[in-house]
Amino acid sequence: MPGTGEKSPSAAATPSRRTVLAGSAALGAAGLATTLPPAASAAPGAGRPVTGDPFTLGVASGEPDSQGVVLWTRLAPSPLAEDGLGGMPGGAVDVEWEIALDERFRRVVRRGVERTGPEEGYAVHVEVAGLRPGWEYFYRFRSGRHVSPAGRTRTTPLPGVLGAGLTMCFASCSQFEHGYFTAYSHLAADEPDLVLHLGDYLYEYKPQVYVSPDGNVRDHAGPETETLANYRQRYAQYRTDADLRAAHAAAPWLVVPDDHEVDNNWAGDVHEKPEIPQPDFLQRRANAFRAYYENMPLRRRSRPRGSTIQLYRTVAWGSLANFHMLDTRQYRDDQACDDGWKVCEDSADPARTLTGDEQETWLLRQFRRSRARWDVLGQQVFFARRVNASGANSMDAWDGYKGSQERVTEGWLDAGVRNPVVLTGDVHTHWANELKANYADPDSPVVGAELVTTSITSGGNGADSDPAQDPNLARNPHIKFRNNQRGYVRTRITRDALRADFRVVQRVTEPGSPVSTRASFVIADRHRGLTEVSPSP
Incomplete structure (x- = not known):
């Protein structure tokens, strides 16, 4: 996390969302490997390995407050599968996530692992806390060798702060x-x-x-x-x-x-x-x-x-x-x-x-x-x-x-x-x-x-x-x-x-x-x- 003296990036210094969204896929597993630890081994009760890209449904964030935000994805290598489980092979899956101050994920401030499975429709909800108020962040997920696109999110200002708009x-x-x-x-x-x-x-x-x-x-x-x-x-x-x-x-x-x-x-x-x-x-x-x-x-x-x-x-x-x-x-x-x-x-x-x-x-x-x-x-x-x-x-x-x-x-x-x-x-x-x-x-x-x-x-x-x-x-x-x-x-x-x-x-x-x-x-x-x-x- 940045020190308390670090200033919020100005609009001029902040990359546009179009840059982020166009470039996130290009970062790929190589960019993620520099910040996340090696992929966790299958946990007890985990299902078969996922084949195919599980991040076809993208990523999302929501419900911001001054300290955190919800990060979301859902695993679905075959989105239109009639059983509604997106072609997942069954069993539990561990999904890694990280949130960073920059779009290249060189300054990661939080990371973790969430488990999902068929009972959740292979959806992942991460309630991230401990972030800075009024700050912009970037996030993504990994499952096995597959890396999600990056998303951009932000926290709200502190109570009592009007802000710039x-x-x-x-x-x-x-x-x-x-x-x-x-x-x-x-x-x-x-x-x-x-x-x-x-x-x-x-x-x-x-x-x-x-x-x-x-x-x-x-x-x-x-x-x-x-x-x-x-x-x-x-x-x-x-x-x-x-x-x-x-x-x-x-x-x-x-x-x-x-x-x-x-x-x-x-x-x-x-x-x-x-x-x-x-x-x-x-x-x-x-x-x-x-x-x-x-x-x-x-x-x-x-x-x-x-x-x-x-x-x-x-x-x-x-x-x-x-x-x-x-x-x-x-x-x-x-x-x-x-x-x-x-x-x-x-x-x-x-x-x-x-x-x-x-x-x-x-x-x-x-x-x-x-x-x-x-x-x-x-x-x-x-x-x-x-x-x-x-x-x-x-x-x-x-x-x-x-x-x-x-x-x-x-x-x-x-x-x-x-x-x-x-x-x-x-x-x-x-x-x-x-x-x-x-x-x-x-x-x-x-x-x-x-x-x-x-x-x-x-x-x-x-x-x-x-x-x-x-x-x-x-x-x-x-x-x-x-x-x-x-x-x-x-x-x-x-x-x-x-x-x-x-x-x-x-x-x-x-x-x-x-x-x-x-x-x-x-x-x-x-x-x-x-x-x-x-x-x-």
Whole structure:
């Protein structure tokens, strides 16, 4: 470890992530052999030697704090194996890991060995501690003679430290069949400090069930995901995409699932089509949660217990920002009025909940305790009030749970939260919304902002639109922007402002499509409203 007098490397001296990601494979076993001890001999109970590269699914990191981070990989020399075990030969395997201050791993600060096996789906979770606050690190793994690509990660600043700012990107809804994950590669090239994924990381359907308007460009492997083997295989297939692997390797991630990680529009104990009996739904949910944990860089506290998983939590970035990551599926009441877009009196029932009572109480307590400059909700479904041409609301969004919507809004107002910002996925479209104390009153004050990311691929290519001609904005004057192209949102968070760039790719049905910024908005400290500014490159 560096001494206490060592200074954090400046941006000018820090190699770009593109250099790291392009060069990590070239370092190979020769680079690793200079720092790690010789590969450990097979431990008692270990399986047969692994043949073929086991690191086809890449590496990831997540859940950073000021002292450490989670490192992740999963061994799968044959990712699409139907048993979900990635072609591993069986038995336990020891996987070595190391984390360094430099991309060539000449200054290694931590190393160790983790054992994995079929019970874990050959996933590896390493909770590294004892690192320096606000620091950049590089990590990799070895199994036998095989060395993983390198990833780049970082720790958060110490509590009480505002720091120089944070570049954070967030994304949602990546349907493998609908297009190529080019947006993920552009996200990686933006070199974020942190990535939030807000759900629908994968889709559960069997091939050619969910067809994009532009046609599907590739097929899912296997049937609709129901068994543990199905879900493991589907995660492995998604991770074979090089652009997704690049995004994971570029920065630590914070993740929350939405519906498709289990079943479309599920709610609590209710599956998508309750009129069709599915007596094993809770077992399916348990399978889905187990595979989700195995394939995400989550801490052990999120290890599922049967059909439940602990996912709501707050991750602090010094005193600059609190990221309150929400679970809006597991504890919600069933959608009112049989789901869909409805004019539905039941949606206003204050007893109905999207978050569940326990999570809501926790969130309101987090608001009261917060001393952060920015309080950011990382969550899944549309938060602002939104009506369609028939005057209906979406029963799957916060509008279908107006009591929850109002209590959370009142909670940050009562707590005096300085800058509340809601981040959202799910709807496959970019939106920028001002949040109101009373949506029925045009003169009601703006009490927060919502930034909604479009999909990575879901829905196909989409199309550009003119906000001035968009009837959604005319019906909902608190909505300031909407765009139906594919991409993600890039933010820059400082003590003075949060800037959001709505990034779009031209097409997802062709690989390598260029990216541009369709619109940019700024939320000034203590202002809460949205100001449109000239788009960034």
